[in-house]
Amino acid sequence: MELNSKVPGGPIEQKWDKHRFEMKLVNPANKRKYTVIVVGSGLAGGSTAATLSELGYNVKCFCFQDSPRRAHSIAAQGGINAAKNYRNDGDSVYRLFYDTVKGGDFRSREANVYRLAQISVEIIDQCVAQGVPFAREYGGLLANRSFGGAQVSRTFYARGQTGQQLLLGAYQALEKEVARGGVTMYPRTEMLDLVVIDGRARGIVVRDMITGRIESHAADAVVLGTGGYGNVFYLSTNAKGSNATAIWRAHKRGAAFANPCYTQIHPTCIPVSGEYQSKLTLMSESLRNDGRVWVPKREGDNRPPFEIPEAERDYYLERRYPSFGNLAPRDIASRSAKMVCDEGRGVGPGGRGVYLDFADAIHRVGAETIRERYGNLFEMYQRITDENPYEVPMRIYPAVHYTMGGLWVDYNLMSTIPGLHVIGEANFSDHGANRLGASALMQGLADGYFVLPSTVSDYLASVAPASADTSHAEFRRLEAEVAERTRTLLAIGGKRTVDSFHRELGHILWEKCGMARTAAGLEQALAQIPELREEFWRNVNVPGSDAELNQALEKAGRVADFLELGELICRDALDREESCGGHFREEYQTADGEAKRDDEHFAYVAAWEYTGDLRHPRLHKEPLDFEYVHLAQRSYK
Amino acid sequence: MNLTLHVWRQPGPGAPGRMVRYQAADISPEMSFLEMLDVVNERLMETGEAPIAFDHDCREGICGSCSLMINGVAHGPELGTASCQLHMRSFRDGQEIHVEPWRARAFPVVKDLVVNRSALDRIIAVGGYASAPTGSAPDGNATLIPKDAVETAMDAAQCIGCGACVAACPNGSASLFTAAKITHLGLLPQGQPERGRRARRMVEQMDIEGFGQCSLYGECQEACPKEISIDTITRMNRDYLRALTAPDRAAAAESD
Ligand SMILES: Cc1cc2nc3c(=O)[nH]c(=O)nc-3n(C[C@H](O)[C@H](O)[C@H](O)COP(=O)(O)OP(=O)(O)OC[C@H]3O[C@@H](n4cnc5c(N)ncnc54)[C@H](O)[C@@H]3O)c2cc1C
Numbered sequence: 001m002e003l004n005s006k007v008p009g010g011p012i013e014q015k016w017d018k019h020r021f022e023m024k025l026v027n028p029a030n031k032r033k034y035t036v037i038v039v040g041s042g043l044a045g046g047s048t049a050a051t052l053s054e055l056g057y058n059v060k061c062f063c064f065q066d067s068p069r070r071a072h073s074i075a076a077q078g079g080i081n082a083a084k085n086y087r088n089d090g091d092s093v094y095r096l097f098y099d100t101v102k103g104g105d106f107r108s109r110e111a112n113v114y115r116l117a118q119i120s121v122e123i124i125d126q127c128v129a130q131g132v133p134f135a136r137e138y139g140g141l142l143a144n145r146s147f148g149g150a151q152v153s154r155t156f157y158a159r160g161q162t163g164q165q166l167l168l169g170a171y172q173a174l175e176k177e178v179a180r181g182g183v184t185m186y187p188r189t190e191m192l193d194l195v196v197i198d199g200r201a202r203g204i205v206v207r208d209m210i211t212g213r214i215e216s217h218a219a220d221a222v223v224l225g226t227g228g229y230g231n232v233f234y235l236s237t238n239a240k241g242s243n244a245t246a247i248w249r250a251h252k253r254g255a256a257f258a259n260p261c262y263t264q265i266h267p268t269c270i271p272v273s274g275e276y277q278s279k280l281t282l283m284s285e286s287l288r289n290d291g292r293v294w295v296p297k298r299e300g301d302n303r304p305p306f307e308i309p310e311a312e313r314d315y316y317l318e319r320r321y322p323s324f325g326n327l328a329p330r331d332i333a334s335r336s337a338k339m340v341c342d343e344g345r346g347v348g349p350g351g352r353g354v355y356l357d358f359a360d361a362i363h364r365v366g367a368e369t370i371r372e373r374y375g376n377l378f379e380m381y382q383r384i385t386d387e388n389p390y391e392v393p394m395r396i397y398p399a400v401h402y403t404m405g406g407l408w409v410d411y412n413l414m415s416t417i418p419g420l421h422v423i424g425e426a427n428f429s430d431h432g433a434n435r436l437g438a439s440a441l442m443q444g445l446a447d448g449y450f451v452l453p454s455t456v457s458d459y460l461a462s463v464a465p466a467s468a469d470t471s472h473a474e475f476r477r478l479e480a481e482v483a484e485r486t487r488t489l490l491a492i493g494g495k496r497t498v499d500s501f502h503r504e505l506g507h508i509l510w511e512k513c514g515m516a517r518t519a520a521g522l523e524q525a526l527a528q529i530p531e532l533r534e535e536f537w538r539n540v541n542v543p544g545s546d547a548e549l550n551q552a553l554e555k556a557g558r559v560a561d562f563l564e565l566g567e568l569i570c571r572d573a574l575d576r577e578e579s580c581g582g583h584f585r586e587e588y589q590t591a592d593g594e595a596k597r598d599d600e601h602f603a604y605v606a607a608w609e610y611t612g613d614l615r616h617p618r619l620h621k622e623p624l625d626f627e628y629v630h631l632a633q634r635s636y637k
Numbered sequence: 638m639n640l641t642l643h644v645w646r647q648p649g650p651g652a653p654g655r656m657v658r659y660q661a662a663d664i665s666p667e668m669s670f671l672e673m674l675d676v677v678n679e680r681l682m683e684t685g686e687a688p689i690a691f692d693h694d695c696r697e698g699i700c701g702s703c704s705l706m707i708n709g710v711a712h713g714p715e716l717g718t719a720s721c722q723l724h725m726r727s728f729r730d731g732q733e734i735h736v737e738p739w740r741a742r743a744f745p746v747v748k749d750l751v752v753n754r755s756a757l758d759r760i761i762a763v764g765g766y767a768s769a770p771t772g773s774a775p776d777g778n779a780t781l782i783p784k785d786a787v788e789t790a791m792d793a794a795q796c797i798g799c800g801a802c803v804a805a806c807p808n809g810s811a812s813l814f815t816a817a818k819i820t821h822l823g824l825l826p827q828g829q830p831e832r833g834r835r836a837r838r839m840v841e842q843m844d845i846e847g848f849g850q851c852s853l854y855g856e857c858q859e860a861c862p863k864e865i866s867i868d869t870i871t872r873m874n875r876d877y878l879r880a881l882t883a884p885d886r887a888a889a890a891e892s893d
């Protein structure tokens with residue numbers, strides 16, 4: 001396996017333009033002869049499926065929900081970044097690029113990040129033209145807010161429902177193309193394998209989730225926009241259905257998996273309330289604009305918050321990071337919360353929580369303004385906790401939120417399998433070891449509307465249109481394999497439910513590979529996970545049949561994949577003997593507890609190749625060069 | 638808490654279904670309604686029984702997947718709350734709870750509590766968009782939009798497409814869903830060029846899909862987890878009538 005990032009030459013500002021000119025085009029009359037499969041209908045998949053169809057390609061789009069509009073992107077709250085500099089506060093494409101490389105703790109590819117920052121401005125224009133109701137000022141111009149990890153105000157938003165509005169924009173464009181006949185939509189259809197023929201991605205094997213039928217689809221290129229794998233931890237802010245199956249099966253067919261251990265733990269989520277908990281709810285980071293984070297100074301102080309006088313409160317983010325304060329990046333804010341709770345100063349049941357207090361902001365701007373800014377988030381909080389955040393400070397705690405790792409892609413967003421492209425959260429993306437707030441929506445749409453449609457055309461121009469029939473023996477072979485796996489799962493007839501395995505895996509990962517990691521803990525996890533996997537295949541109980549809607553069966557397949565991916569995550573975390581961004585190894589920290597990178601030995605992308613043996617994946621390294629943003633210890637002090 | 642559930646079980650599309658009684662013991666009031674169903678399902682599976690199928694995904698009230706008729710009320714007793722955001726503290730210890738799927742001609746049952754809502758996608762497909770092929774957009778600030786126009790558009794744009802309005806309507810009408818999209822786009826400058834065509838095509842598609850007529854019962858706005866107002870339906874009717882009586886150009890010129 002060879003990793004060629006295909007980054008074009010020339011100055012960074014000109015790379016993308018130059019590349020766009022150099023890429024080959026497909027003759028308009030030939031476009032309809034090409035079929036592209038897009039798996040996923042979130043911001044990345046939905047926007048790309050619509051755009052490819054507008055360009056004239058035949059598109060087949062798949063999602064596991066009953067409608068493409070329900071992809072997990074719908075849940076994004078806070079906003080989307082763009083270097084518009086509408087506020088005249090010193091923003092620029094270069095600054096967004098700089099902030100993103102630095103925020104990612106120097107573990108991303110500069111050329112990709114620069115392109116992302118350049119395209120960011122076009123995304124806003126595109127979405128406005130579709131009728132996305134972004135917040136406006138009284139004068140009718142677009143409004144902005146600031147977000148963690150940045151000192152400029154570059155985040156565009158639609159109340160606390162930015163992801164919803166952006167996704168509906170893409171979904172409506174997609175449905176328009178469905179009606180026109182350019183896209184065939186396959187909802188409630190789950191991709192279960194990737195078909196590679198003569199070294200190229202040529203199709204997928206899917207299961208119709210209603211009838212259980214296993215079938216294949218052929219295409220000239222396959223695009224995966226299947227989202228992140230945060231649910232490997234069981235509890236996360238992701239939707240219940242979010243899973244790694246599509247990328248994991250592609251990995252096992254030859255796509256390298258990059259930086260699997262880079263997971264983002266989001267600082268502001270509602271704390272866990274009980275064993276039965278099925279998911280965690282994010283409270284948008286935008287709340288940190290006005291909310292102040294604190295815990296009592298004294299260990300074990302369990303007075304109600306309003307009885308704790310000002311002098312006995314520790315506003316620890318403001319204290320430790322005076323210039324960014326409550327807007328410190330996510331990895332730092334999360335780790336700090338863990339630290340104060342480990343010291344016994346956490347609040348709420350179990351001591352796993354910190355306050356996010358709006359009293360000062362309400363005093364300063366009034367409850368009405370706060371309601372206007374965050375009303376729906378406050379309501380959501382109250383609905384879940386039965387507490388009124390206008391009166392009592394919110395209680396928050398970090399939770400798994402986003403995965404920076406994913407399938408390795410080159411500058412063209414193509415994986416190590418020719419013809420297999422990966423976009424959105426599913427690829428290892430532009431965020432290095434830590435993603436800044438409001439940058440995932442930006443990346444998903446940059447990939448989907450603008451980058452992929454150009455680069456996939458370049459790929460298609462190099463291959464003759466193949467027939468879309470699935471008569472090749474490889475399709476039959478993989479269909480049989482998928483069917484066999486399904487039958488095996490149903491036949492085990494063990495004693496434990498799928499969820500009980502998932503919960504246990506999540507627990508291992510959270511304890512050993514969560515906010516803080518050590519070699520010893522990771523070694524333990526690497527012993528426990530294979531055992532758990534072995535028990536799963538012996539003792540899981542999946543009721544029902546394969547010829548019907550069977551939610552337990554769907555889950556079982558996904559958890560089986562998580563049980564393999566979990567091991568790779570720990571292996572990658574063990575191998576990376578440094579701390580960077582969301583990957584914090586306790587052995588590697590500065591005297592004041594900050595992450596200590598080792599650029600000399602670890603300034604690379606770790607891309608893992610599947611060898612057929614889960615215990616011995618092969619590591620390939622893509623070295624990272626920093627020509628523009630100079631390597632420095634990140635400081636938010 | 639201990640509850641008695643009566644749940645609609647139906648093995649597949651077109652198969653006969655029936656209400657089945659389950660005991661839900663030791664339920665914590667902090668659980669969400671769906672977490673309570675998870676617990677019931679875990680227990681069913683431990684005894685080798687088939688779990689109850691229901692749609693869900695985000696569990697944050699935004700994806701529109703969850704769709705439960707709870708004691709005859711779409712999404713249950715709390716106003717402005719989707720089934721997944723409903724908590725057990727809204728119920729009493731010992732209460733009997735009836736759980737059924739959305740019932741409407743245009744939403745055939747797939748299994749148990751899962752229905753097919755793809756008719757809603759087809760209503761969007763015929764006109765619920767402002768055409769803007771990628772790459773053709775002017776600067777986002779090129780067109781000023783008054784703040785209150787955007788805020789009102791956003792009130793309607795919040796629709797999560799769950800179909801509660803249809804399930805709550807005695808006629809099984811999809812008017813609130815359709816009107817919400819027509820209102821969202823109709824209030825923005827970007828939505829003007831296709832305004833008449835959009836209203837005409839979306840309204841006609843509702844009929845084709847077998848949704849009922851609107852008689853302004855108002856049940857839909859009570860059931861809507863996003864509290865979308867039936868004022869949107871008035872706007873839809875106006876746009877539709879205008880589109881029938883005037884060509885698109887005239888409808889477009891009249892922006893309000
Ligand atoms: C609660 C929350 C709030 C967030 N807020 C923000 C924010 O304010 N700003 C920001 O920038 N980012 C935010 N994020 C992150 C951001 O929402 C996601 O990273 C992004 O939306 C992912 O988009 P996507 O298109 O890559 O994937 P998704 O939206 O997850 O879409 C995945 C698609 O793939 C399909 N799929 C997956 N597997 C299969 C399969 N095997 N077969 C068929 N189909 C499949 C699914 O059906 C779905 O259509 C937030 C995330 C969460 C969880």
Ligand code: FES
Binds near residue numbers: 695696697700720797
């Ligand atoms: S599960 Fe998403 S709205 Fe209820």
